[in-house]
Amino acid sequence: xxxxxxxxxxxxxxxxxxxxxxxxxxxxxxxxxxxxxxxxxxxxxxxxxxxxxxxxxxxxxxxxxxxxxxxxxxxxxxxxxxxxxxxxxxxxxxxxxxxxxxxxxxxxxxxxxxxxxxxxxxxxxxxxxxxxxxxxxxxxxxxxxxxxxxxxxxxxxxxxxxxxxxxxxxxxxxxxxxxxxxxxxxxxxxxxxxxxxxxxxxxxxxxxxxxxxxxxxxxxxxxxxxxxxxxxxxxxxxxxxxxxxxxxxxxxxxxxxxxxxxxxxxxxxxxxxxxxxxxxxxxxxxxxxxxxxxxxxxxxxxxxxxxxxxxxxxxxxxxxxxxxxxxxxxxxxxxxxxxxxxxxxxxxxxxxxxxxxxxxxxxxxxxxxxxxxxxxxxxxxxxxxxxxxxxxxxxxxxxxxxxxxxxxxxxxxxxxxxxxxxxxxxxxxxxxxxxxxxxxxxxxxxxxxxxxxxxxxxxxxxxxxxxxxxxxxxxxxxxxxxxxxxxxxxxxxxxxxxxxxxxxxxxxxxxxxxxxxxxxxxxxxxxxxxxxxxxxxxxxxxxxxxxxxxxxxxxxxxxxxxxxxxxxxxxxxxxxxxxxxxxxxxxxxxxxxxxxxxxxxxxxxxxxxxxxxxxxxxxxxxxxxxxxxxxxxxxxxxxxxxxxxxxxxxxxxxxxxxxxxxxxxxxxxxxxxxxxxxxxxxxxxxxxxxxxxxxxxxxxxxxxxxxxxxxxxxxxxxxxxxxxxxxxxxxxxxxxxxxxxxxxxxxxx
Amino acid sequence: xxxxxxxxxxxxxxxxxxxxxxxxxxxxxxxxxxxxxxxxxxxxxxxxxxxxxxxxxxxxxxxxxxxxxxxxxx
Numbered sequence: 001x002x003x004x005x006x007x008x009x010x011x012x013x014x015x016x017x018x019x020x021x022x023x024x025x026x027x028x029x030x031x032x033x034x035x036x037x038x039x040x041x042x043x044x045x046x047x048x049x050x051x052x053x054x055x056x057x058x059x060x061x062x063x064x065x066x067x068x069x070x071x072x073x074x075x076x077x078x079x080x081x082x083x084x085x086x087x088x089x090x091x092x093x094x095x096x097x098x099x100x101x102x103x104x105x106x107x108x109x110x111x112x113x114x115x116x117x118x119x120x121x122x123x124x125x126x127x128x129x130x131x132x133x134x135x136x137x138x139x140x141x142x143x144x145x146x147x148x149x150x151x152x153x154x155x156x157x158x159x160x161x162x163x164x165x166x167x168x169x170x171x172x173x174x175x176x177x178x179x180x181x182x183x184x185x186x187x188x189x190x191x192x193x194x195x196x197x198x199x200x201x202x203x204x205x206x207x208x209x210x211x212x213x214x215x216x217x218x219x220x221x222x223x224x225x226x227x228x229x230x231x232x233x234x235x236x237x238x239x240x241x242x243x244x245x246x247x248x249x250x251x252x253x254x255x256x257x258x259x260x261x262x263x264x265x266x267x268x269x270x271x272x273x274x275x276x277x278x279x280x281x282x283x284x285x286x287x288x289x290x291x292x293x294x295x296x297x298x299x300x301x302x303x304x305x306x307x308x309x310x311x312x313x314x315x316x317x318x319x320x321x322x323x324x325x326x327x328x329x330x331x332x333x334x335x336x337x338x339x340x341x342x343x344x345x346x347x348x349x350x351x352x353x354x355x356x357x358x359x360x361x362x363x364x365x366x367x368x369x370x371x372x373x374x375x376x377x378x379x380x381x382x383x384x385x386x387x388x389x390x391x392x393x394x395x396x397x398x399x400x401x402x403x404x405x406x407x408x409x410x411x412x413x414x415x416x417x418x419x420x421x422x423x424x425x426x427x428x429x430x431x432x433x434x435x436x437x438x439x440x441x442x443x444x445x446x447x448x449x450x451x452x453x454x455x456x457x458x459x460x461x462x463x464x465x466x467x468x469x470x471x472x473x474x475x476x477x478x479x480x481x482x483x484x485x486x487x488x489x490x491x492x493x494x495x496x497x498x499x500x501x502x503x504x505x506x507x508x509x510x511x512x513x514x515x516x517x518x519x520x521x522x523x524x525x526x527x528x529x530x531x532x533x534x535x536x537x538x539x540x541x542x543x544x545x546x547x548x549x550x551x552x553x554x555x556x557x558x559x560x561x562x563x564x565x566x567x568x569x570x571x572x573x574x575x576x577x578x579x580x581x582x583x584x585x586x587x588x589x590x591x592x593x594x595x596x597x598x599x600x601x602x603x604x605x606x607x608x609x610x611x612x613x614x615x616x617x618x619x620x621x622x623x624x625x626x627x628x629x630x631x632x633x634x635x636x637x638x639x640x641x642x643x644x645x646x647x648x649x650x651x652x653x654x655x656x657x658x659x660x661x662x663x664x665x666x667x668x669x670x671x672x673x674x675x676x677x678x679x680x681x682x683x684x685x686x687x688x689x690x691x692x693x694x695x696x697x698x699x700x701x702x703x704x705x706x707x708x709x710x711x712x713x714x715x716x717x718x719x720x721x722x723x724x725x726x727x728x729x730x731x732x733x734x735x736x737x738x739x740x741x742x743x744x745x746x747x748x749x
Numbered sequence: 750x751x752x753x754x755x756x757x758x759x760x761x762x763x764x765x766x767x768x769x770x771x772x773x774x775x776x777x778x779x780x781x782x783x784x785x786x787x788x789x790x791x792x793x794x795x796x797x798x799x800x801x802x803x804x805x806x807x808x809x810x811x812x813x814x815x816x817x818x819x820x821x822x823x
Contacts, residue, residue, distance in 0.1 A: 156792040160760060193784060194791070357803040358787065368791045 008048075015045055019054050026061045034062050035074055042081060056085050056092070063095045072099045090120035098129050109133055124152035131165060139173035144516065147205040154372045159197050166204045178700075179209040180386055185231055185288070187215030187223050188242035190365040198375035206379055208386065217363070218247065224282045232285055237614075238385050239286070240378065242293040242341065244365040245318060248275075252317075256302055261311040268317050272324050279328060283335055287616040289543070291381050292329070293341040294322045296365070299350040334544055334594060334615055337381065341366070344373045380538040387601025387612065390519060390539040391493055393435060394484065396502035397446035397453065397475065401429060401465070403527065406452050416462045421527070428530040429464035439549030440540050441471045441491065441556060445483045445500070448475040471556035480507050481514035490563075491556070492665040494604055494701060499539045503527065546595050548642045558639030559666060565638075576670055576740040579636040583672060584744045585679040588622040588629035595643045596631055599662060603646075604701040606673070607662040608694060608708070613648075626651055627659075628683065632676050634667060641667055645676050649684070655727075656684040658694035668704070671738035677712055678735045679743060685730050693717075693727040754815055757796060761789035774811045793819060 005013070018041050025034035038059065047055055059082050066075040079086055079096045086092040093116035100109035110133060116126040131145035143166065150162035170177060182203065186192055193214050203210040213234040215223045220241060223231040231239070246253045252267040259267070282290055295318050301307035307314050322342070329336045345353065348370045355367035366374060383389060398405045402425045403415025415422040416429075436442055442465070446453070453475045457467040467473070472490050474483040480502075488495050495517040502508050503523055512520045519539055523530065542549065562579070569575040588596055597615040604610065613621075621627040632645030644664035650657045658680070663673050684692050694709055710716065713733045714726035728735070737743055752766075759766040762778065762785040775781040790806050793799070793815075799822040801809075809815045 155795050156788070157757075157760070157796065194787065357801070357806060358790075360803060361806060362783065362787050364787075368787075 011045075012048060012051060015041075015047070015051050016054065018045075019051070019058050023058045023061065026058065026065060029065065031062065031065055031069065031071065031074075035078065038062065038078065039081070047085070052085055055082075056089050059086060060089060060091050060095075063092060067095050067098065070102075072102060075099055087115075088119060090116040090123055090126070093119070094123070094126050094129065097126065101129060101133050106133055122152055124149045124158065127152065128161065128165070135165075135169055135173075139169055139176050140516065142169055142173075143177060143204075143207070150201055150205065154198075156197075156368075159201050159372075162201050163197055163204070166201075170209065177207065179204075179207050180388075181211065182208050182238065182382065182386065183211045183213070183234060183236045184382075185213040185215070185234055185236035185239040186242070187220040187231060187239065188244075188293075189218045189220060189247045190242070190244045191217060191363045192242055192366065194364065194368060195366075195371050195375060198371045199378055202375045202379040203382060206383060206388065208382060221278060224278050224285075227285050236286070236288040238382065239282075239288045239290045240293070240339070241290060242366070243275075243295070245295040245321065247363075247365075253314075256314065264312045264317055265320070268321055269324075272321060276328055279332070279336060283332055287614060289335060289337065289381075289385055290332075291337045291339050291378075292325060293339045294325055296342045296345055299354070337543060339377060339381065341374065341377075344377050345370055348373050376538070380541045381543065383538060384541045384543045387598070389542055389602075390440075390499045391497040391602075392441040392443055392471070392487075392491060392499070393432065393540075394443045394445050394487060394498055394500045394518075395432070396504065396507065397444060397448055399503040399527070400501060400523075400530070401425065401432075402456075402460075406448055406456060411452075411455055411459060414456070414460075416460065418462070422462070424528045424530065426462055426464065428527070428534070431531040431534050433464055433469070435534070435540060436465075436469055436553060438540075438542070438545060439552040441493075441552065442469055443472040443487050443491070443498075444470055444475060445480050445487060445502075446475045447477055447480070450475045468557060469553070471553075471559075479510070481510055484511060484515055484518060492668075499537070501530075501534070544594060546598060548595060548598075551640075551642065554639060555641060555666075561638045562636075573740070576738075579638075579670065579740070580742075581634060581636045581670060581672065581740060582742045582744060583675045583679075584633040585630050585676060586633070588618060588631055592631050592643060593618050593622065596629065596646050599643070599646050599664070600660065603662040603664060604699070605665045606668050606705045606708075607660075607699075607702050608658065608705050609660055609697045610699050610702060611660050613660075621648055628656075630676075630680065632663070632672070634672055645672070647676065647680055649680065651687060651689070654689065655691035655693055656680075656687065656689045658692065661694065665704075671741055673708065674712065674735060674738055675741045675743055678737045681728070681730065681735050690730055691727050692730055693725065695723045695725045697723045750820075751812075751816060753796070754793075754819065755812065757792045758789055758812065758815065761785050761792055769812065771812050776810075797823065799823070 018037070022034050022037050022041065025037065059078060063075050063078060066078075075095065076099055079092060093112045097109045097112035097116060100112060110130065113126040113130050113133075116123070127145045127149035131142045131149060134142035134145060146162055146165050146169070150158060170179065184199070186195065196212055196214065200210055200212070213231060213236060215231060223229045249267060249271045252259070252264060252271070256264070279290065279292070297318050298314055301314050303310055303313060325338050329338045345366070353367045353369035355364070355369065358364040358367060395401055403421055404413055406414055416425045417423065418426060432442065444453075450473070453473070454467065457463055472487045474487055476483070484495070484498070484500070488498065495515055499519045499521060500508070500511055501521045501523060502511075508520050508523070511518055521533065521537065524533055565578060566575050569578060586592070593615055597613055597618050600611065600613045600618075618629060622629045628649040628651060630647045630649075631643050632647075633643055634641045641664075644667050646660060646662050647658065648660040650659050661677070663676070681692060694714060696706060696709060698706065709726040712728070712735050714728045716724060717727055718725045755766045755769055759769055762780040764778070764780050773781070775786065790801060794801060797819055799819065801818065801822070805818045809818055
């Protein structure tokens with residue numbers, strides 16, 4: 001040992017040599033010896049702060065080896081002896097959690113794992129272990145933990161682990177998890193099968209269980225043109241078509257510079273015309289929605305930088321082809337959609353994900369590394385196709401809509417303007433505003449004084465959002481979970497319709513724990529990422545904008561005026577009279593079919609049978625003589641509610657049977673549902689039916705509709721676990737029109 | 750390392766690791782089709798943080814070969 005060394009350095013040198021010894025033994029798998037030396041080391045010496053990191057690393061390395069060897073006693077002993085140093089190390093906590101769970105000590109396991117999650121939010125393993133802990137008794141929570149795991153580990157093996165765990169959970173607890181089924185087909189002209197695990201994983205995270213049909217390699221033309229093909233026999237609800245332009249048009253891209261510019265354009269147009277015919281065929285033969293990937297712009301050009309100058313160069317041709325695809329989609333509204341695969345690859349970075357060897361070996365045009373991104377883009381279509389689009393964005397205020405804390409910094413002190421850092425919040429508000437314009441409701445859930453908040457809305461020159469933009473504002477000092485429940489009640493929406501954004505992790509955690517149905521957004525620690533985080537959310541995706549979507553914000557403003565009137569009127573009947581409600585019941589037509597289909601997907605509460613129908617289903621019913629499809633429109637002195645009710649009746653000469661009867665929740669309780677049924681009875685009677693039958697199929701959400709039929713004088717005729725069947729003898733009974741409602745005359749078919 | 754390789758191959762072709770021998774190859778293992786092979790390559794590249802060349806991918810037709818190629822890269 002160096003004799004002239006500073007004594008404190010000398011101690012550290014000795015200690016560091018001892019730690020190295022332990023490390024060496026761990027590496028050589030001499031675990032018992034390593035344990036002994038670590039023990040002596042801890043007993044003999046005090047560990048100065050600068051040596052702690054090395055000690056922790058060594059101890060964790062030892063735990064890592066003891067864990068798979070199942071030397072749990074020894075591992076726990078080390079964890080406890082070194083707890084001063086290890087209790088804040090996420091890896092050590094994870095290993096301890098795993099050992100506790102192996103021993104069946106659930107509480108300790110959850111405690112240690114939660115602590116690990118808190119210390120290292122981006123590490124996947126604690127979530128996997130938490131999932132396993134919950135799998136037995138709380139499948140919902142287990143699924144959520146597994147999803148968090150996969151969110152943090154998109155690798156091939158991570159995806160495989162996630163799928164294995166979720167599948168075994170689905171097998172044993174599928175009933176409680178209530179996944180939606182979805183038949184998905186994927187066809188194209190290059191190898192895309194490796195997408196399957198990623199896509200399956202993304203669907204699982206959305207609580208959707210997909211069944212897959214992957215078309216044969218480059219078989220899409222046969223698959224799509226032969227009515228007997230595997231594709232059509234599979235009966236997909238959602239079909240994806242991915243095309244590589246080089247394989248689609250070899251005569252063009254294989255001899256690009258050998259052909260004249262005009263000729264290049266002509267060849268591209270001819271190729272797309274063939275494609276259009278194929279798409280048309282598909283629309284005829286299937287009622288699946290079809291999502292077609294666009295063409296990827298090349299990362300490199302045959303003509304180098306001159307490509308941008310030349311007439312009908314590579315990029316210009318491909319842009320033109322993509323534009324044509326967009327036109328196709330507009331000519332098949334609600335049936336054909338374009339998926340921007342070029343955007344997916346650009347966002348991944350074409351150079352970063354490029355894998356030339358797989359392109360040659362396996363014709364994988366979309367490289368493996370881009371597949372998770374492609375799967376995430378695909379589920380942005382799955383969600384709206386299954387009617388799982390969220391309806392309302394709930395926002396915190398301080399450090400979310402503006403920088404700083406209003407109560408402390410005051411109106412002038414909060415950060416919100418055109419200069420950094422206030423411009424990040426300004427931009428975030430603008431992004432929220434765009435959501436609002438496409439029909440997403442906004443609400444506030446904040447710990448604040450309402451009066452101060454009002455002042456900001458009215459006086460702050462850079463506020464982009466106005467008080468009127470919010471359907472509901474809760475700025476008070478009660479806990480946020482309670483506020484959230486009240487917001488849901490006031491807007492008459494299920495908790496699963498809400499997305500919550502709050503910069504404060506503790507508040508997010510509270511909502512996550514108390515109200516797991518609410519989608520709580522993982523907010524980035526840096527507010528400059530807020531706007532982008534909102535844009536990247538897939539929760540609000542739609543495949544069409546109905547008139548109702550565009551006007552929804554006015555509907556809710558009228559609603560708050562109604563509430564005011566109700567608070568002023570003491571008697572319910574006076575209030576109903578004062579509303580001056582008018583109701584129109586009309587047979588479905590071309591314009592109302594999209595909305596009717598949308599309502600069958602979105603209405604969960606006042607819905608007797610919760611049967612979901614596609615637009616083509618509704619169109620088929622509407623033209624069949626055996627069915628009547630009605631929609632209900634209503635308005636009152638405060639405004640128009642638009643189309644808010646649907647009834648589908650199956651007609652036989654004897655009786656009419658109500659297949660579907662649903663109403664949007666926000667108009668329930670004003671006698672409108674009775675007026676609707678009154679009108680159906682009138683039509684059934686004039687159709688010479690003697691009876692009207694109807695059934696109630698209970699779900700977890702539609703209990704508010706349970707007493708509707710008996711309340712309308714329907715007689716219960718049978719009852720089992722699944723359904724209760726009712727009938728109304730039209731000869732003897734009728735459903736009266738409530739006196740405060742005016743039913744406008746409309747003629748059914 | 751040998752065990753890890755065996756596990757990765759087993760996962761990729763979906764057979765039990767103990768059913769794989771040094772003699773197992775795409776010719777005598779029906780599950781080891783071209784798709785499974787690509788799966789294995791992707792997993793190997795990620796797990797060992799290596800990049801395999803087109804030639805190497807074609808060369809890796811049994812466990813000893815896989816081990817040889819991966820070791821060379823580490």
